[in-house]
Amino acid sequence: MTRTTGTEAITTTLGESVRAFVPRPLPPTEPPLASASFAELNRQAELALARLAGVSGLVPSVDWLLYSAIRKEALLTSQIEGTQATLTDLFDDEAGLKLRNTDDVEEVTNYLRAFRWVRGQLRDPQGLPISVRLLCEAHRLLLGGARGAGKQPGELRRSQNWIGGTRLGNAAFVPPPPQQVGDLLSDLERFIHVADPELSPLVRIALIHAQFETIHPFLDGNGRIGRLLIAALMEQWGLLAEPLMYLSGYLKQHQAEYYRRLSAIRSEGDWEGWVAFFLDGVVAASGDAERSIIDLASLITADRKRLLESPKAGPISYRLFELLPMMPRFSVEHVRQRLETTFPTASAAVKLLEDLGILTELTGQKKNRVYSYQAYIALLSR
Template identity: 25%
Template sequence: MPYQINPDRTKPWNELPDLPISSDLYEDLEIYKQLGNSKAALARLQGRSIAIPNQGMLVNSISLQEAKASSAIENIFTTDDELYKAYSEDHGRQLDGPAKEILNYREALWLGYQHLENEELFDTEYFVKMYRVISQFGDGIRTPVAQIYIKEGGTGPNAGKAFYTPPRGKGVVEAKMRNLIDFLNDDVKHGLDPLLKMAIGHFQFEAIHPFRDGNGRTGRVFNIHYLTKKGLLDYPILFLSRYIMEHKEDYYAGLSGVTQRGNWKTWILYMLKAVEVTSNITYQKINDIIMAKDAILDAVIEDSNFIRPESFVDFLFTQPLTRVKHFVNAGLYAENTARKYLDHLTDMGILEKRKMQGNSYYLNLELYRILSE
């Protein structure tokens, strides 16, 4: 049966088809081949990440970059310097502006991950919690009368006009979300490969557009959480939004291709390719971070007389920009000892000491370089 497309962009798409979609796509040779490549790349990343004793060395820095890329898709930009400084200051809880919004996304990555560790299934509470953290609003599923539509971008003759109008009406959005959640959770009735379900589920969430703001970021944080929930990743450390940011036009073209032409194949191939490419990028970054950490540890042991050098260097790689108080608050060293060690690594050329607003910060030059590439 042909997929029921959206005939009028200006009217709510209340006829958005329930999941699942036609099974013909699952037997497509091109999709099958790309699925194999994506699963292999993701499995290699998973195998590399679980072999690292100190997961904190990866998860903080990499999740910040995922948060930055996903926010940039929504035209929320900040520099790495601003972001790392915000994160180093008690995770930027007193901030406003772009850096704060990015840190909200990063917080959602971890809160959602923890929520799903405690809950067996996806539920409405999960999606509402992610939306609230990302948007900092206190409401939930949008009201039946909310006039929500996606505007045409750019400066052309259609700029600002309705590009897509999501479902609307009493109980409509809630029913669509129940169907999506059932599709995600029931692997007996909907026994698809998790990567296919992630791609289909992401489209369906964006088409439902259940919240008044933050749907794009909520949908992208869901992508990572679905992979961790299904055991394909132990931690939310995939740079998936980087690919979407770098291929932003194709992302939106893929979404509209489904709504306007029922072109699921292009959309699924796009999302599978995003998983493959970003798995390989993340894998390489993990290798580079581990190599840099080991080289610095060797230099510290050879050049210095540090107490617990392994703990010092491991902690140094939990975020690019650090301060003396971070080592003190973590219970690793006394203030004078931490300052002496950090200043010594600055003299060795491993760190760069920066004065900002009267405080001393230490930039891990290698970690900063690796994450910025």
């Protein structure tokens, strides 16, 4: 039996009338979701997340891991939408160094701001729950700045949008008409907060992400907000205490299939194919994050040992080293400010770490030098 996952509604923009897709409320019915087809994959995904949570104890500070994991997710989710910024650009921006592509970096830092705000709300007993209001405010933060100014930041769209093609008439997909977006999001919110869910948390997250992308409630930023929703639900439902997994890496690597699987829900009713793809992604992304943590822990442990064995090492150089995982590129002035010390003292600490092969100077200049924890950045950039 073929499942119908939505209905059609006539929508008109700039004199063109086409059929827009209006999704049915979750969960899938007629027939219900065939959970048995991916039960083992769901078990593997939950185990992979549990292993990832366990391995985070290898590093002295979970803040180090969060610093890199959240930035990788911010970068990769933005790259899916065509942003050209790199991790190095992001680190340079945070160090106050000169940038090449400031608009692209702004898009990534906006995502970071939105993500941190959402986490803060969900951890605050008086904060907003996962809701339309929460997503609208996250959208306002995401689209802050020059590029998002004309895209109605923080507001549900009031006009018809489309995906692919140059106009409505040749679009690859036409989401629901704007007047139906509010009700569709209310249905989605009800599904998120259902009291006694029959489906596992990961399967529900897969369904919610796809439904959000189908509704496409904003003029821009739908993909990034939809992927932010995945991370928020993972934490909210206790699958991962800290957002250490960057699923956007898997989705970027399999971008064509990501879009094809979402499309097959609408065209063929294939919810099962999408859920299996999503669970595969959780297994792969958890494994990647786990290996990354082990590699980072090994690097930091080896470099710390090198520093401790140096007869020239002292309190300032130790403090500088502990900053490196959350400050991998910097100037001496940056170090002076962070350590609240004198310029010569900061400079001597940096020089020691450079002599030990931990830091690399990048400019070759006598003044305004920039230093990098290159081995660490190389691991993060893999």
